[in-house]
Amino acid sequence: MRCPPLEVFTPSRREECGIFGIYGHEDASKLIYFGLYALQHRGQESAGIAVSDGNRLRDYKNMGLVSEVFREEILQSLRGYLGIGHVRYSTTGSSLLSNAQPFVVFHGREYYAIAHNGNLVNAVELRRDLESQGAIFRTTMDTEVIMHLVARNLKYGLEEALIRALQEVRGAYSLVICTRDKLIAVRDPMGFRPLCLGKLHDAYVVASETCAFDLIEAHYLRDIEPGEILIIDHNGMKSVFPFPTTDSRYCIFEFIYFARPDSRIFGQNVYLVRKRLGQLLAKEYDIDADMVMPFPDSGNYAALGYAEASNLPFEMGIIRNHYVGRTFIQPSQNMRTFAVRVKLNPVKELIRGKRIVLIEDSIIRGTTTRTRIHTLRQAGAKELHMLVSCPPHRHPCPYGIDFSTRGELIAASHSVEEIRDFIGLDSLGYLSLEGLLEATGARCRNHPYCVACFTGDYPIPCEAELQKDCFEK
Amino acid sequence: MRCPPLEVFTPSRREECGIFGIYGHEDASKLIYFGLYALQHRGQESAGIAVSDGNRLRDYKNMGLVSEVFREEILQSLRGYLGIGHVRYSTTGSSLLSNAQPFVVFHGREYYAIAHNGNLVNAVELRRDLESQGAIFRTTMDTEVIMHLVARNLKYGLEEALIRALQEVRGAYSLVICTRDKLIAVRDPMGFRPLCLGKLHDAYVVASETCAFDLIEAHYLRDIEPGEILIIDHNGMKSVFPFPTTDSRYCIFEFIYFARPDSRIFGQNVYLVRKRLGQLLAKEYDIDADMVMPFPDSGNYAALGYAEASNLPFEMGIIRNHYVGRTFIQPSQNMRTFAVRVKLNPVKELIRGKRIVLIEDSIIRGTTTRTRIHTLRQAGAKELHMLVSCPPHRHPCPYGIDFSTRGELIAASHSVEEIRDFIGLDSLGYLSLEGLLEATGARCRNHPYCVACFTGDYPIPCEAELQKDCFEK
Amino acid sequence: MRCPPLEVFTPSRREECGIFGIYGHEDASKLIYFGLYALQHRGQESAGIAVSDGNRLRDYKNMGLVSEVFREEILQSLRGYLGIGHVRYSTTGSSLLSNAQPFVVFHGREYYAIAHNGNLVNAVELRRDLESQGAIFRTTMDTEVIMHLVARNLKYGLEEALIRALQEVRGAYSLVICTRDKLIAVRDPMGFRPLCLGKLHDAYVVASETCAFDLIEAHYLRDIEPGEILIIDHNGMKSVFPFPTTDSRYCIFEFIYFARPDSRIFGQNVYLVRKRLGQLLAKEYDIDADMVMPFPDSGNYAALGYAEASNLPFEMGIIRNHYVGRTFIQPSQNMRTFAVRVKLNPVKELIRGKRIVLIEDSIIRGTTTRTRIHTLRQAGAKELHMLVSCPPHRHPCPYGIDFSTRGELIAASHSVEEIRDFIGLDSLGYLSLEGLLEATGARCRNHPYCVACFTGDYPIPCEAELQKDCFEK
Amino acid sequence: MRCPPLEVFTPSRREECGIFGIYGHEDASKLIYFGLYALQHRGQESAGIAVSDGNRLRDYKNMGLVSEVFREEILQSLRGYLGIGHVRYSTTGSSLLSNAQPFVVFHGREYYAIAHNGNLVNAVELRRDLESQGAIFRTTMDTEVIMHLVARNLKYGLEEALIRALQEVRGAYSLVICTRDKLIAVRDPMGFRPLCLGKLHDAYVVASETCAFDLIEAHYLRDIEPGEILIIDHNGMKSVFPFPTTDSRYCIFEFIYFARPDSRIFGQNVYLVRKRLGQLLAKEYDIDADMVMPFPDSGNYAALGYAEASNLPFEMGIIRNHYVGRTFIQPSQNMRTFAVRVKLNPVKELIRGKRIVLIEDSIIRGTTTRTRIHTLRQAGAKELHMLVSCPPHRHPCPYGIDFSTRGELIAASHSVEEIRDFIGLDSLGYLSLEGLLEATGARCRNHPYCVACFTGDYPIPCEAELQKDCFEK
């Protein structure tokens, strides 16, 4: 079953995101700020915070990095002891401010703020139903669909309404919800996206990754479990598991690329998993070369593992610029390798005449990698062999990772040889699926991971319409 | 029947606003920009534009003045040949960005942008109904209520859906709506707020006031009539009048204070009406004085009329600062008259020893006027007589003019003598209701104006709950 | 003797400016801020403040309006009890930040901040001398020349150094200087530019115009006299008059246009002088018309005087927009009268069919006036007669008023008839020189005013080179 | 001979800086922009560009990063085919805009822009002389002193004036100067700071480091030699060596910490030198541990060398945050390790129970290192051994590296054991001076490097007054 991305109004319907929640700390907005700061890599487009002081909800969100969106005075105006925050991935749309989260709704005398990481596969369908019943949508976000479903069931109480709503949606969702006096955290039954629970003195915190706990000096308690609805209020913490049990399907790409190496997700530290990816690459590929080098920083840790296992010298001969800013002057015409060189610059004196094994986390469109290889050739490299720490990306992800902003999938339509030639390599190897799973400690047969973007076996079927689209394109 | 303002979530539920629409000009967003620029006095809090190129809707809105919100590049990205714009009045709320208009919704494959000037009196009621049917609200705006009602009826087609929706709402609304390929303009059956139709070459334009036409060099065709729904698309222009006919109730305060003097609204030029207000004041009050002076600029035109009719010399001895900016340093403690002097400074040499008739458009809370009078006393004025170009404001306005941001109504609880003493005047006179109506050319008995804030006779009854609130307070 | 502007590096060497100084108030920077705020009309390009706490000098300046340049936190960092401020006129140059004032220099362990309003006529000559002795210049400002001359004489002590420096310069200069513990105010021997002394409790204040005193609630003591050097320190106030006495030459154009109407300068209130200008216009021109109207605001006060004396009705039928911002979108092509309409819009209903006397303060280039007249013709005016409240501007000003930013002088090369035709008027009249002087209370023969831009009789001869330039151009 | 920093007016008189120059490219300002972008690590406080089109000089500078200071439109207004740029190191001063470079002066009809990297040791003395001759200073920069000296000699022509000026100054200076039609690059006789020459098609470029050439795709020709004055104009390139020959004294700290690892300076690539530092550390220290880890990024390359030579596994278990912004919210009270954790976060799962050799480039004040060690202890490290890739910093640098912004020198007053205890290490070792020099390929006896901050042997004596200060403090 194959399932491509569908673009309705905005350039990208699926976004990676980072979410954070806190209950029971008088400095809630400041701690959410720092939590988001640590989760910034999960989304650079917009940032938002909503807090409640038990009486009133206050929220603020805008386009930009966390450090750009918030100033001390804004945080001070966001008084409250519980709240949630959200960062969203960068897309190219110009005025998508209305899509920024948390999504806030008023209903009766009550309000609800909700922040979502993931992507629903039946959102279009649900939306159509809701619209036919007169619902109106101000955004193109799945979050709004969820909120509509909740609202329709509020007569049963919030908890029951949430359960009924989530029983209708299919896909990936890690959610944090803030009401007047409750913090709720939810993870979908398959647990695609990570969500962790921590403690900071008397306060509870919830975050996409544990790196957010480290910065605020909270400690990690456990993961929110797949299918768990966790409700925190003045009575303490309570969990419900209203969904039928099912196999877990943790997004394995979080390990490969997306999560921070210093985070613990899905029960394991990312750095260590990545290192094992490199070690297993070494088992699969034995290359006669002078040294191993990552494309920093995403390739660093697999490269370390590869170097260790292969006994080749490890070098960091591609330097990552510390000051790559956002807004930018167009380069002059002659600056052809500008786009990659502004971020990564090779150390010519090291590279000249060398046979190099390059480690990359993944290849999506291939064009950036191609230019990077070009600059290494210019620097005088003799042989360039690339090893990729996952199998070829052949299928789109309907569960919240937007490959389309990382480009079209070159491996969907080209063989490894064709890709090697396109990029300009002497050789190219991908880690096997077995190797990938082994690195996580799992077995091929019976593992808790989603690997659909490599295999096309989607753990949750996509909508009929989406599939049709898929095949027609 | 009395009707005070009700504050639900935001500090002010009723806002004056300015709206603008255009159909059939390739430079739509730029012309909307300039239209809003000319309508800036109707709202300084936020500005927004939504345009359609027949295929896609693009919108942008933010807090701030029109000239602050938009830059050339934003306008260029807002490509389209039809669209609408909105400016909103300044309130004190910190993060009311989500309340900025145009309000945009997606429904099915269609989208709708809507901008509203006015205030509904049954919004709370309607909202409660809608919520009990599962509707969710992201804002506290009446506009969202209207859009929900429309959405629920879209199966009947947009025109019919709009009619059915508007049949449920009561209150003041001048609306512009932009769909993929239609511009719609609506004025409520009583026509509280102004709305004008103009032409610019082949394009049609709609605006709250004609001053917006002057700037873009469009010419005025006619007013959108009370109860009219005007639909402009590639087939041309079409009007429907789906509501039972009723008496008009144009907001007379637009003439007195709110509209620009160079605008034509409700069939008359504002400057000339204001001048007649002054002439009629002279008929009602004969004061022995050395000169007549307005509080600029709102008092200017009535003062001219008063001077002409009374034969007293007209002077402009209170100077209005050209550079009153928005963001501002707090004054030092000793600067007691700062708040008014930063905007208006008296010419001491002119005022010293003089008996002066001061013309003011209206007195809402009285505190600002009091400080202004204090600075005139400091400047050595001998006698200060104030004439106000309307009757005392004794009742709140439920139809879209937010007196509360202009303060509580002093005349609701104080006699003219008490107000005179509070302000520190030698004498104080208000124009009679008869005079007010006569200035517009109307008769007391049979006139098309709302004068509820003076009389308490509300042309549209307010909600039961509102009234209760009213009497209890 | 004729004397045109000379442009060396920057587009405009002569700028109008506003200056302010204070001694003896712990909130010095805040009061300077408000003083500059009130003097904003004297310069909109840049603003700067320098203060001393007796030990250290702190300064801040930037491009922009006073309210844009300073924020609360900047003012708080500018701690001190004495200091000076400066606003500079808007020119088109892009990066003239280095020309912003106060000009601060370090010398030995001492520092000096200086702010200047006026223009020297021998600056180029002095600069050449100084450069030949090795001096370097970072700006194109006369202020830097003065500071160099002072520095060369510091061995004689500051007071004596200042006297020696000023004995070398010729031209117009009103100066405020702030050292570690002194405030010094200077006015050139002819007193071209205004400079007033006031008191605020125990503190002394100095400002270009008294309107700056009104805002901070200081009271006016007297003018700094032509040729006076006033030194204020912990010993109190001390005056020296080191220059040979000479006739005063107050810039009469300050009355006509530049100063604020609520200010008192050169011993008289501006509003009242302007009103007399209008009364004298009425004596010189008797026009059969329906009404008198100013181009607001600069024409307002003369128009009042004219209406009073001529007994014609006074109207304000050209409305000045309250929200003319600085940064701006380019208008669309069809918006031909945009440039003037964005600021001034006629009231068509008032103007249609009328014979109007228009009062303008002065005509420099004539092009703006021409477009304004065009919009009045579009509005249906029947006859348009313009009266100007000063004689024709035929000569450039070398003493600090930059007509070139107000355009080239149309009257330098055209007759009144030609100007009338160019502008499109039915008739055009200028006030006579006699009338102008009479309005100030002076006699033609023996008056303290500079009128060189009307007559070409320059009270201080310009440099040979300048004159040469003059004739060659 | 010892020599501490002297602070006159601003918090820091010595700044590291980056300079760039170009001659002969029509897109000069854009290429300077990108050159500065690549040199951003040499200064983050302010950025400036000055260009000439052969006729007029245009410049722009402001506080902030290169990408913040310049926008496309500013660069477009900076038209020219030759020019220079400058970035300055971050200090805490609030309004030091006037100290931003390039420093521009006007002299006669000519202008000069100059940008400086380094620090003069006789600036105070020279300044005093100049002031006694009447010179005035607007900044506290050495650059202004140089420019004064040049100006005094301009009668001999620019080249000769420059030579005479530089014969009077002592200290470190790499300069780029832009006149109407010439680009001049100068390096002091001992060559403290790097300065490289490159070519881009027909244009010549000069930069502090070669990484600036890589980004614009220019190629490296050679270093500007110590004592060389290189003049580029339409006649081509010309070199003069007016100073008596002397030993070179390249700042060895550029290799250790300051320069970018992908740059070639002083004839060698920085990455490779750093790697050798690590290899030599391994020769000097043999530690029984589980792994080697750098404090990224400054420790990366020495750590690689150490790991290679010691055969210990290399790990990157301290993760550097990609999104450390500038403006920042204050952390909450309980976030004690915030200051370091916001930039560096340890991977607990890797570190727990391990014996780790940590590689740091240098220790200045020791406080940051101490907190970093604390976070590693919290993460459960068993043993922490630190090796520093240079000898202890015991002496201030008078030649342009401001240790004071990196804190006071702990090694100036504490033994290695005391530092080890202060930081909380199990052991601490510094590279020997011999090792340091060997890593550069030099011999201890006869080497071209300045090592004064380690030894106190200053190649250029400091001013008497400075020394006095030194001993008194």
Ligand SMILES: Nc1ncnc2c1ncn2[C@@H]1O[C@H](COP(=O)(O)OP(=O)(O)O)[C@@H](O)[C@H]1O
């Ligand atoms: N733009 C850059 N790209 C890559 N490396 C850089 C850049 N700028 C500086 N460096 C290197 O990074 C090191 C400093 O980084 P780091 O150690 O993270 O910061 P700190 O200055 O706090 O020690 C220096 O050794 C320098 O050589």
Ligand SMILES: Nc1ncnc2c1ncn2[C@@H]1O[C@H](COP(=O)(O)OP(=O)(O)O)[C@@H](O)[C@H]1O
């Ligand atoms: N802040 C101010 N408040 C009131 N009047 C001012 C102020 N600044 C300037 N003026 C007066 O306004 C006149 C200029 O305004 P106006 O005629 O509208 O602008 P313009 O400079 O385009 O002629 C001047 O005559 C001046 O005296």
Ligand SMILES: Nc1ncnc2c1ncn2[C@@H]1O[C@H](COP(=O)(O)OP(=O)(O)O)[C@@H](O)[C@H]1O
């Ligand atoms: N852009 C504008 N140009 C000219 N007049 C305006 C404009 N905006 C508002 N007005 C008029 O100015 C008056 C308000 O100005 P003013 O009295 O100075 O301020 P306030 O709102 O404080 O009373 C109103 O009567 C309105 O008709």
Ligand SMILES: Nc1ncnc2c1ncn2[C@@H]1O[C@H](COP(=O)(O)OP(=O)(O)O)[C@@H](O)[C@H]1O
């Ligand atoms: N704040 C962060 N600190 C450290 N590592 C991060 C951070 N954010 C993301 N990462 C890691 O960095 C890698 C991405 O960096 P890099 O490869 O330089 O960028 P790109 O996204 O262009 O591939 C990811 O693998 C991610 O795990």
Ligand code: SF4
């Ligand atoms: S398809 Fe790939 S990216 Fe998407 S959830 Fe599954 S593993 Fe993750």
Ligand code: SF4
């Ligand atoms: S109540 Fe007053 S302000 Fe409100 S609509 Fe009626 S007349 Fe206008």
Ligand code: SF4
């Ligand atoms: S020439 Fe004119 S503008 Fe200049 S100082 Fe004399 S009167 Fe004033």
Ligand code: SF4
């Ligand atoms: S003292 Fe140290 S930092 Fe300064 S120039 Fe010499 S080696 Fe470099």
Ligand SMILES: [Mg+2]
């Ligand atoms: Mg990467």
Ligand SMILES: [Mg+2]
């Ligand atoms: Mg008013």
Ligand SMILES: [Mg+2]
């Ligand atoms: Mg004017």
Ligand SMILES: [Mg+2]
């Ligand atoms: Mg470091």
